[in-house]
Amino acid sequence: MQMTEGGVTAAKGFVAAGIYAGIKKDKKDMAMIYSKVPCVAAGTFTTNIVKAAPVKWDQDVVYHSEKAQAVVANSGVANACTGEEGMRYCRETARTAAELLNISEKEVLVASTGVIGRQLPIDIIKEGVVSMVPLLSESKEAGILAAESIMTTDTIRKEAAVTFELGGRTVTVGGMSKGSGMIHPNMCTMLSFVTTDAAISKEMLQKAQSASVKDTYNMISVDGDTSTNDTALILANGLAGNDEITEEGEDFDTFLKALNMVNTALAKKMAGDGEGATALFEVKVIGAESKEQAVTLSKSVITSNLTKAAIFGHDANWGRILCAMGYSGAEFDPEKVDLYFESAAGKLKIIENGVSTGYSEELATKILSEKEVTAIADIKMGDACATAWGCDLTFDYVKINADYRS
Amino acid sequence: MQMTEGGVTAAKGFVAAGIYAGIKKDKKDMAMIYSKVPCVAAGTFTTNIVKAAPVKWDQDVVYHSEKAQAVVANSGVANACTGEEGMRYCRETARTAAELLNISEKEVLVASTGVIGRQLPIDIIKEGVVSMVPLLSESKEAGILAAESIMTTDTIRKEAAVTFELGGRTVTVGGMSKGSGMIHPNMCTMLSFVTTDAAISKEMLQKAQSASVKDTYNMISVDGDTSTNDTALILANGLAGNDEITEEGEDFDTFLKALNMVNTALAKKMAGDGEGATALFEVKVIGAESKEQAVTLSKSVITSNLTKAAIFGHDANWGRILCAMGYSGAEFDPEKVDLYFESAAGKLKIIENGVSTGYSEELATKILSEKEVTAIADIKMGDACATAWGCDLTFDYVKINADYRS
The missing domain is CATH 3.60.70.12 (L-amino peptidase D-ALA esterase/amidase)
Structure with a gap:
């Protein structure tokens, strides 16, 4: 195939x-x-x-x-x-x-x-x-x-x-x-x-x-x-x-x-190729109890405006990712979450058990500056996983949609 | 009082x-x-x-x-x-x-x-x-x-x-x-x-x-x-x-x-005063069967990025409002909806029974150019209503959130 x-x-x-x-x-x-x-x-x-x-x-x-x-x-x-x-x-x-x-x-x-x-x-x-x-x-x-x-x-x-x-x-x-x-x-x-x-x-x-x-x-x-x-x-x-x-x-x-x-x-x-996007943003949730839970969590992250704007800014603002998982409606223990950023520029563990690893901001920004960026959240509850895809939120998204009809 | x-x-x-x-x-x-x-x-x-x-x-x-x-x-x-x-x-x-x-x-x-x-x-x-x-x-x-x-x-x-x-x-x-x-x-x-x-x-x-x-x-x-x-x-x-x-x-x-x-x-x-906002966007849903239904519909509209960007552009893109009501999860008949835009500059009926009234785009833009803009949707099912408040989605929202930490 x-x-x-x-x-x-x-x-x-x-x-x-x-x-x-x-x-x-x-x-x-x-x-x-x-x-x-x-x-x-x-x-x-x-x-x-x-x-x-x-x-x-x-x-x-x-x-x-x-x-x-x-x-x-x-x-x-x-x-x-x-x-x-x-x-x-x-x-x-x-x-x-x-x-x-x-x-x-x-x-x-x-x-x-x-x-x-x-x-x-x-x-x-x-x-x-x-x-x-x-x-x-x-x-x-x-x-x-x-x-x-x-x-x-x-x-x-x-x-x-x-x-x-x-x-x-x-x-x-x-x-x-x-x-x-x-x-x-x-x-x-x-x-x-x-x-x-x-x-x-x-x-x-x-x-x-x-x-x-x-x-x-x-x-x-x-x-x-x-x-x-x-x-x-x-x-x-x-x-x-x-x-x-x-x-x-x-x-x-x-x-x-x-x-x-x-x-x-x-x-x-x-x-x-989302409107105005400069990057493909992939979110993988692993270690989930069920597929449904992983889907809910990963979708919540890719739809968070704050997270999307941070991706546009190449800013490793991981708190927004954890926050978006937190309001998704899915149950998990925030104090068990490990989070990684990955792209062609490398892979970096950002948080471990809900707390910052003290990672290099410089390397994180380098990873987030690629055209395809992945965030991986391991919630350590089971074997299910899901992948969702979105894009960054940019000036051009606003521009395109402020006057789409004209 | x-x-x-x-x-x-x-x-x-x-x-x-x-x-x-x-x-x-x-x-x-x-x-x-x-x-x-x-x-x-x-x-x-x-x-x-x-x-x-x-x-x-x-x-x-x-x-x-x-x-x-x-x-x-x-x-x-x-x-x-x-x-x-x-x-x-x-x-x-x-x-x-x-x-x-x-x-x-x-x-x-x-x-x-x-x-x-x-x-x-x-x-x-x-x-x-x-x-x-x-x-x-x-x-x-x-x-x-x-x-x-x-x-x-x-x-x-x-x-x-x-x-x-x-x-x-x-x-x-x-x-x-x-x-x-x-x-x-x-x-x-x-x-x-x-x-x-x-x-x-x-x-x-x-x-x-x-x-x-x-x-x-x-x-x-x-x-x-x-x-x-x-x-x-x-x-x-x-x-x-x-x-x-x-x-x-x-x-x-x-x-x-x-x-x-x-x-x-x-x-x-x-x-x-939402981040980067240039306007307060108020959404009233009237004629609802229940308060809950009116709340769901009004909140769905104020959270729609596409609607918010249109408000920023002073664009009477009412289809996005009806669309956001449609995916809210609340039941209603789109072909019965009347929609109005209102502000200090006047009030205008934009759609009647789900179809455009052939309103003046010029007047609509004038109404949407004020600092406080209201959309009123009458779904003609009952007497309940709700009001939700949001803001427009602007270049500055993206700017503020792309590099909030720096």
Whole structure:
């Protein structure tokens, strides 16, 4: 099993396109993914009770359609808080694509990201769909264009792919995603699209997707705000020719492992490219009594504004980390905690049994000045652990979000 | 009942002092409050399971001593995560004050705020106590010096006082507090000290304090971080000569109302002076089914980084407010929500039944450009309501917290 180049067009039979349709001022704003043969689809969606229209549309497709074959995504406008009109525009978008692709409108998934509360410019969207269909291509470049078209405040496009063997057949899982603000656990990804040529039943695909999202996208946070549009979709078209995965077992585990690799890579890219971020901040809680406890503690630390600002300042202000663990709601003994900082510049024990080790501030600052920084808290209660990913809180986060709409 | 000038020395029999003892580089860093006669004391404390040594000390005094008579506070060092040594320093501080004042060490409350993880410079602290005792004065100026001495990143000192009649006697409640970061619901105030000359039993004082803190300090948030040191103390010495309040009833209600006025004023000053803040952001949720629901919704909005950054940018990005309500965990129908922005510049309906009213962006920006800005969400489910206070998220918040320790 190895990471490979590419994204949504890496797996056999998937084509994509990305264009500037005219929703945003000057950046690419529409993407399309299409499988040459019907797929099974699975998805996880925002837990926010304010759900954007495309989330409701996709839930209906994923839960009630046997098959799906295309995704139409746009950036610039989120189609959230748009009432009945917003739902109608989802249908019109899907219908336009369905007619051109000769499939049912209920086999087209849609996704939007951008400003909340504005209606989609539906004529532009429909023209965009018409323009994209002839551009659909299985090339890497087409995948790149699609990944670029769903970016909002993202500074880098996010793609990842893995190939592996399943019963003698080469299987590929590839995907793309976009961050980068309003990102917080509880189906935190703004948008993630993964494609695979694995043969797998719809039920097992959903099982793999739900398990993987929990350990990947739901473990990152940029700003504690859970979006109205969070959507993580996966399409599997079976063209790899492996024996269909219809139950748990070795093949399922292998597939899940590959999916986790892709989703972890995409999640870390989202966290590290959080709005205004200068560093990826990883928090590992080890020695926990239960996975749940480790998850609660690690998430509390990556969402602490004070900790995030200290990371931006390369300041080993470990008290804020212990403080964030303390208000997480999880029980532990602060006087037993060991804490380490680690990065490419080294590893340093900062506190032992809740009290400072008298570490070198100079070395600590050096460790915290890297682009990827890890804090490891050992709470000495058991064998469970969890890893969460976030980013630092910077001047640019404030700048980006003070005037996002203008 | 009316607001009056002054703070902890406003009520009869209370004296105070504030000095530069040498804990910080160049700002006043120690304060003392003393009542000429013994008081009953009540307090509420951080819910963080990482509790600073002075919190543990004060809990012991409040829960187990019949009387209390003095408070010694310092800024600069929080005495949190300091183990046994930290507890010993609380005792030494209290003992030094007790010997000079001829009271028991268990009648002295202590409080600290500042950097977590460093030991108190105990010799400086003890010398500071010795210096403060002869300076104790009932003057307004002494109250001001005390209020200034507990400031850390605060930019203004925080005092408030109220006088009212109780059975023909004039009663005063006055207090001081400090913010301004690491402020979040769950006993959110960093430090608050209120004094009153009301005669009231210890039990009823605690009842009033707990009720008041819930509606005031616990309804503000600066950054979502619940401190290790949060402490809100109240001392009542009975010198007003009113009939002692020993049960619920009219007198208790009057006292509670006065206490709420003082605590609300202090809480709003803390929120408006949140680290780097340029505006006080008030969120009212009305038409709720229950108080609890209104509290959950209003707090979720004031803690949303994205909303706070939009307020800083004077951007009527209402979708973020609806989004923050949506992930709060409280149930409501987003398609029934009306939302208003209000300030000294006017009041504007922004959304009606979950959809934009097509309001004037220009007027909205004007309203959001004031120093105090209110968002009112009507969820049309019942008669309950709640108000929460926060502040905007600014460049300066990041700056202050990126290098707080240096």
